[in-house]
Every structure is written in C-alpha cells, then in structure tokens.
Amino acid sequence: MSKVPNIPRVLLGFEMTSLRIPIAQIEPLRILTPSIRKSIKFGQIVASIAEVGLIEPPVVIRKIGVPDTYQLLDGHVRIEILKERGDTDVVCLIATEDEAVTYNKRISRMATVQEHKMILNAVKRGVPEERLARALNVNIRSIRNKQRLLDGICDEVVKLLQDRHVPINTFRELKRLRPMRQIAVADTMIALNRFSMSCAKSLVASSPQSDLVSGERKSGKGLTDEQLERMERESANLDREFKLIEQEYGTDHLDLVLATGYLCRLIDNVRVVHHLAKFHPEVLAEFQKIAQLRTAA
Template identity: 50%
Template sequence: MTHMDKMPPPKGPGFERVLQQIPVAAILPVKQLPITVPKSQKYAQIAASIREAGLIEPLVVARAPGQDGTFILLDGHVRLHVLKEMAADVVTCLVATDDESFTYNKRISRLATIQEHKMILRAIERGVPEARIAAALNVDVALIRRKRTLLNGICPEVTELLKAKHCPVNSFRSLRKMKPLRQIQAAELMIAANNYTVAYTEAILAATDAADLVDPASKKEPVGVTREQAERMKAEMASLQKNIKLIEGTLGPDHLRLVVAGRYVERLFTNDRLVRYLEKHHGEILGELRQIVAGLNQPGPSSEGLGEAEE
C-alpha cells in the first residue's frame, strides 16, 4: 500500500451551500435556556432587533441522524426562543454537515462592531427610523448615527481585517484620520496586540508620520509626550510592524506542527499503561503535555455585542 493509499479522503465543506427555510417546530434545541435569560436586557435587545430588522444571522443546525425532517440546533438558542414567542412558522438556517459541527459554538464569532453597523444599515434601508432602532437597542440615537457612518473613510482592506473584531466605535475615528496604507498597518498592529481600545488606536495615530495622515496639517503633538518620546514611539511601532511580518511567515507552519504534535500526544493518552508510567515517573512532564492538549481543545475568545449575539 502506498503513502497516498493511506491518506484519508478530503473532507467536504462543513455546511450545505444553500440556506434552508426550516419549520421552527422541526428544530430541537440542545440545551434549556435559564429562566433568567428571557428577562435580561440582552434578550430584550435581541428580540427588538429581530422585530425591527428581521433575523440577520441565520440559526445553525444539523440534520438529526435517523430522523428525516428534524434538525438539531447548534447555535441560536436565544433567537429560536424569540422566534417561538413571535409565533414564527419557518426560519432561515445554515445546515452543518461536518461531523465535528457540535463544537461549532467554540469557533463562531459573535456579532462584531462592523457586523452591527451592517445590521443598522439594513434596518434603515427597510425604512426603520434611527430613533426607533435606538429605542429598540436601548441606546442613544446619536450612537446609532455614529454607527451608521462607522465605515466612512475606512478602506475596504481594514473593513475586512476588522469585520469580526469588537472595536469601540471611537477607535474608527482615529483610523479615519490615516491614509489607507497606514490604516491597514494600524489594523494589523491592533490584531497582533489583540488591543482595539481607543487609547491604543490614538497611540498608533500619534506615532504616525504627517505624510501618512489624510490631513497632515492637523497632526498634533501628543499631550504630555516630548518630541524625543514621540520619535521613539514611531521607531518602536515600525519595529513591531516589521516583526509582525516576520511572524506571519512562520505562524501557519508552526501552528500546523503544534496541532499535529498535540493530536499525537492526545492519542498517546488513550494508552492507560503509558499514562500510568508517566504519572509514576514523570508527573511534571505529563502535566505539561496535558496543558498543551487542553490548549488545543479550548474555545477561542469571544465577547458579546448588540443585536443577535448570544450564548
């Protein structure tokens, strides 16, 4: 048997290509919502956004084995609860086909700032007044107006980079003052540092050359920072940008090797004799290996936004 014969067949797509309209009654939740959830402000916001703008993010379901026409709900328990209260008959769903789809909730990205911006635009296009959206989401109408114009002056590449990130609205204000190429560099710095705060974006803006600003004449020296400190900040930012590019070149292969090694160690843990031996003679090493495996199986960070973000 050749090496190619031993290769497993390639996996197909994790989801069916076409969204399905599925009867609400045919969807089975996999968990019971706590009784406090329907009374929470977050639930009220989700319900209001569905009433005003419709279902922005489809439910994620999987076909129930051996039960034709029945689906298991993987993501969207709060949305489904709201739809049932609204007496909805059918709902738009994304149907998962991957065998590991039950871990979907570990990998999804909640409604981010840019996604929320698109939700608001969609509601406005449907004729919903800004004041009504603000009342539904329990925020000031001025915030809705700022979110409506969130991407004005932001280049498409930055929109793509930050589309799943939870950036404060005012962070985009600093980005808007930069030229497109510098906007992209700033977004990459934010992602590398996992820091999207207003203070961090203002620091990047302060370290930006006047030539990279939309209005060079508007550049101001940072309050409480000397010219020497500002120049050192620029140099450090440039060095960090260079290091990011170097790391990007090795991140993919390094992560692949880590995953392969981690899965191999995970398989070794199924050998009881080996685990007992390690516990007896190399307990410290065993603990480190277990931490590595646990890290590979841990869900990524997520945070909740407005609209339909939940669970």
C-alpha cells in the first residue's frame, strides 16, 4: 500500500470573519505627517469614502496580553479619515501574524490604461460623470479627458503600455504620430523605462515630418532645420541600435551566464586559486568580484 505524501498545511493569514471594532480600541503604529495629509492621495481617499464608503477594510492584529485592543497594520490613512468624520467603529480584517511588511508595497497600482477602461465601464453602466469625479476627487474635465485617453492611439501601443504607469500627457504626444511611429516610440520608451512627457516630446521632435499625422507640425522651438534633421538621423540610428541589441540580448546573456558559471567553478578549485594568487593576483581579484556579484544576484 503506497504511502500518502505529507502535504504541508497552509496557515491562514487572517481570521475567518471580519470584526466591527471601536476605533478607540485600535492603536496606530505610526502618526500621519502633515505632508501626507496635504497629498493628492489623501484627498482622493477622503472623497472616495465620502462618496462610496470604505472599500478596503483596515488590517489589525490582536494585541498580545491586552484583551479588546488591536494594533493597526494597514489603513492608517483610512482610520484617520474615519476619525475626522466622527465615525466610532469600523469593519476590520484580523491578521493572525504581525508581518513585518508594508501592505501597500505589495499592491500593484492601477496602470493608466486600466484606469481608463475602468472609467469607461463605469460610465457605460450608468454611473454619472459627476459621481466619478467626486469619488476620484477630480473635476469633470479630467474624467472626460480620461475617457478620450486612447482616441488616436493604435491597438498595438495600447497593448504595449497597458501595464505601465504612463502620464496622460505622454499619450497626448503619441497621438501626434502615425501608428507605425507610435509603436516605435512606445518600444523605445519601454527599452529606456522612461514614459515622461518630456521623453515623448523629444522622440516626437526627432521623428520625420512624414511620421506625424496630417496637420501636425514638429515643435522644434529654438532649433534650426539642420538641427531637427540631425535629431531625426540620430533617432533613426538609435532605433536601429535598439533593435540590434534586442536581437543579440538573449545570446549575449546566455554567454554571460555560462562564462560566469565557469569562472565560479574555477575559483572553487583550491589549486587554481593558489596558482592565480601566486602568479596573477589581479586576475584572481577580478574573478572573485564576478563571483560575488553572481552570489548577490
């Protein structure tokens, strides 16, 4: 009869039920600074709670040795806002362990394209623009601009940037380009890991006039025609270099991994180390640095 393998039991991170706890019984672990209170995010959370209520419950843990007392692990801003509103209790999740992590650092913030789709879906379902604006603590114009965010952006670029945090003004610059150039610019921004409007502007400025949509003119303020032509040539060269690097990256990376592994095995050999230390100490030092980098990675 075959033995059933021992499967490790997964411990729950939270108690099975949430609790409504008096706010007075919750001890914060930190005090909110004035800069946090003045931040845009703080204002957005205030507006969201006022419009749709508390969406994400705070996380607390029972204080050891003190009954009916809890320590606040996550939700300091929410709790502070509820206090200012005059609320006396709140529904919380009860953690089973005091994890030494900041919960918000484990959350993937909503990308710009995802936010655009969320707003479109809300409007389609009949949510008034005014209510969306109040919940997000922005004006109606901002909501309408976000609805039109991807007008004039080709589908390939939307896919490339759908998980990136891209400023709205960057999309405005991309709309000045024809689809093929939009894709090339998006690829370049991803390779550079830069999505700012200034980066997009420079890439648009270095694009040939033929890559701009009809009616658009390059804004080369302070630049002569000769300088703009030079920027176009350099941009074209940069695009070619990126494509070459992209094609060769996989092979080069494999070669580097194999070479590093070989060097690490070499300096694991005592006889090799003694020989290098005696006749080539500078080479041994470099080999050891490479091995340490690999270990750190």
